Amino acid sequence: MLRRPFFWIIALIIAVFALAPVATGDVELRESLLLAAIYIILASNLNLMLGYAGYVNFGSIVFFGLGGYICVYLLGAPGWPLVAAAVAGGIAVSLLALVFGLGILRLRGAYFALATVGVNAAVQAFVANFTPWGGSSGLYLSSALFAPLGGPMKALWTIYFLIVAIMGLSLYLSYAIKSSKFGLGLLAIGQNEDAAAVLGVPTPLYKALAYSASAFLPAVAGGLYFFKGAFIQPADAFDLTFSLEAIVIVMLGGQGTIIGPAIGAYLYEELRGWLLTSDTFANFQLVAAGALLLVMVQFLPSGLMGWVYARWPRVRHVLE
Amino acid sequence: MTALLEIEMLSKHFGGVQAINELSFAVEEGEILGLIGPNGAGKTTLFNLISGVFPCDRGRIRFRGTDIAGATPYRIARHGLARTHQIVQPFESMTVLENCTVGACFGRENLSRAAAGEAAREAAVFVGLEDRLETPAAQLTIAGKKRLELARAVAARSVLLMLDEVLAGLNPTEVEHMIGVIRGIRARGTAILMIEHLMQAIMSLSDRIVVLNSGQKLAEGSPGDVANNAAVIEAYLGDPELARELHGGAAI
Numbered sequence: 001m002l003r004r005p006f007f008w009i010i011a012l013i014i015a016v017f018a019l020a021p022v023a024t025g026d027v028e029l030r031e032s033l034l035l036a037a038i039y040i041i042l043a044s045n046l047n048l049m050l051g052y053a054g055y056v057n058f059g060s061i062v063f064f065g066l067g068g069y070i071c072v073y074l075l076g077a078p079g080w081p082l083v084a085a086a087v088a089g090g091i092a093v094s095l096l097a098l099v100f101g102l103g104i105l106r107l108r109g110a111y112f113a114l115a116t117v118g119v120n121a122a123v124q125a126f127v128a129n130f131t132p133w134g135g136s137s138g139l140y141l142s143s144a145l146f147a148p149l150g151g152p153m154k155a156l157w158t159i160y161f162l163i164v165a166i167m168g169l170s171l172y173l174s175y176a177i178k179s180s181k182f183g184l185g186l187l188a189i190g191q192n193e194d195a196a197a198v199l200g201v202p203t204p205l206y207k208a209l210a211y212s213a214s215a216f217l218p219a220v221a222g223g224l225y226f227f228k229g230a231f232i233q234p235a236d237a238f239d240l241t242f243s244l245e246a247i248v249i250v251m252l253g254g255q256g257t258i259i260g261p262a263i264g265a266y267l268y269e270e271l272r273g274w275l276l277t278s279d280t281f282a283n284f285q286l287v288a289a290g291a292l293l294l295v296m297v298q299f300l301p302s303g304l305m306g307w308v309y310a311r312w313p314r315v316r317h318v319l320e
Numbered sequence: 321m322t323a324l325l326e327i328e329m330l331s332k333h334f335g336g337v338q339a340i341n342e343l344s345f346a347v348e349e350g351e352i353l354g355l356i357g358p359n360g361a362g363k364t365t366l367f368n369l370i371s372g373v374f375p376c377d378r379g380r381i382r383f384r385g386t387d388i389a390g391a392t393p394y395r396i397a398r399h400g401l402a403r404t405h406q407i408v409q410p411f412e413s414m415t416v417l418e419n420c421t422v423g424a425c426f427g428r429e430n431l432s433r434a435a436a437g438e439a440a441r442e443a444a445v446f447v448g449l450e451d452r453l454e455t456p457a458a459q460l461t462i463a464g465k466k467r468l469e470l471a472r473a474v475a476a477r478s479v480l481l482m483l484d485e486v487l488a489g490l491n492p493t494e495v496e497h498m499i500g501v502i503r504g505i506r507a508r509g510t511a512i513l514m515i516e517h518l519m520q521a522i523m524s525l526s527d528r529i530v531v532l533n534s535g536q537k538l539a540e541g542s543p544g545d546v547a548n549n550a551a552v553i554e555a556y557l558g559d560p561e562l563a564r565e566l567h568g569g570a571a572i
Binding site: 179180181184185187188191192194195196197198199200201202203 | 371373392393394397398402403405409410411412413414418421422423425426427432433436472476
């Protein structure tokens with residue numbers, strides 16, 4: 001494992017994310033990198049379904065939002081510590097995804113994609129009417145909760161480092177799954193599900209496990225993200241825009257590759273930042289994302305890394 | 321001693337079409353059983369029923385003493401039954417070796433990924449794909465893809481292998497090579513149930529032959545018996561040209 005160049009590439013990415021804002025003390029850089037890290041987490045985990053198993057999950061943001069809700073709720077009245085609340089959110093969402101997955105993964109293609117949008121909409125509707133979680137007006141956290149982390153300024157740094165760590169874990173998870181027997185089965189399902197089943201791949205179980213695995217880290221990240229804002233409401237937690245952006249990122253970087261979603265996320269975040277601050281495009285940021293998706297699907301369906309690997313097959317063994 | 325695979329009174333219909341009608345036969349350990357019949361006789365449907373792709377309506381399928389009727393395809397594969405597809409189904413963007421590794425990983429021996437890699441390499445070499453190990457399956461010729469279908473099934477180290485027209489679309493040299501591979505598989509003790517339209521090949525390869533027509537068994541016996549069976553020649557073959565070919569094949 002330590003001998004694989006890929007391991008050092010992940011370590012380098014984490015080191016740059018962790019050290020760049022510390023070295024410069026630049027809070028704005030930190031916020032921009034935090035968003036990039038969230039995009040990497042969402043895209044890497046989405047890639048487990050989209051890139052490996054070949055199932056398009058349009059509602060992957062439901063994991064992030066529901067994880068956020070569970071964490072924020074546990075931090076409030078029950079008074080759980082931050083890490084415990086975030087991890088509990090991750091576990092709960094992962095188990096729910098397993099149960100849901102066994103059901104909706106009987107659907108294929110466009111029907112599955114529609115069902116994932118439905119899951120997100122249903123959870124959002126449920127939460128908006130669930131009074132213990134504040135219904136449609138959401139949940140607020142008292143700023144006193146930042147005190148155990150050394151006050152708001154220090155807490156923001158702690159949350160940033162935790163999210164960078166989850167980003168690293170997401171990349172590692174992608175790698176660990178891809179190099180395992182489970183991952184081989186998923187890739188076979190992604191290529192030809194019927195042939196995979198005839199060769200002995202337990203397809204319903206593997207798909208549900210992949211769906212569940214892809215839920216865990218985004219849910220934990222959601223908990224930290226909404227703790228940072230000290231506020232969560234259904235419209236923010238289950239915003240489909242984030243889901244669509246994650247799909248654009250995976251397609252941009254290269255579905256099924258490990259490093260692709262990370263590169264895609266960074267490029268997309270840079271592009272998004274540039275568009276949002278430019279005079280001309282400020283209100284058209286999502287139009288650009290849509291156009292980018294169209295161009296990628298049309299001309300580069302395997303994404304940037306897919307293109308690189310097709311041209312220089314040897315690079316695949318280094319970068320995965 | 322019971323047979324390896326026992327089919328008993330098996331039936332399946334699609335809408336108004338009775339695809340398989342109260343069919344019974346058995347495959348013995350280590351034998352090659354040929355399955356022939358005109359287009360639409362129900363041969364591929366039978367494979368789909370045995371491998372669990374479709375559920376059957378009635379009847380029993382016993383494999384190694386266990387009733388597998390209604391089991392899922394992946395359980396049946398784990399139990400030691402492998403098959404190839406008439407229309408090749410490779411994992412296009414995976415390499416030949418990765419394709420075979422899937423077969424080995426999830427086959428009868430349930431190998432770890434590392435052990436499966438070895439079994440996969442051995443299977444690929446066995447069918448003659450040793451020069452193509454790192455080639456993506458999409459880039460293989462049709463003959464190469466047929467070999468890959470076979471290699472994946474071989475890598476699974478199954479007890480029974482069902483071959484669905486592995487010789488179709490191959491040129492005479494490729495057919496010759498493939499027949500050698502099939503004999504090699506049998507020599508390892510694997511039983512084979514094969515569908516084939518290439519009469520000479522199936523007549524020379526098979527120990528026994530079952531003739532299927534409209535989902536029912538028309539005849540069963542040694543290649544010579546079947547070729548001389550009046551019902552087969554009249555009702556199914558009809559064509560005297562084909563009948564002569566059958567005799568030729570049996571004489572080999």
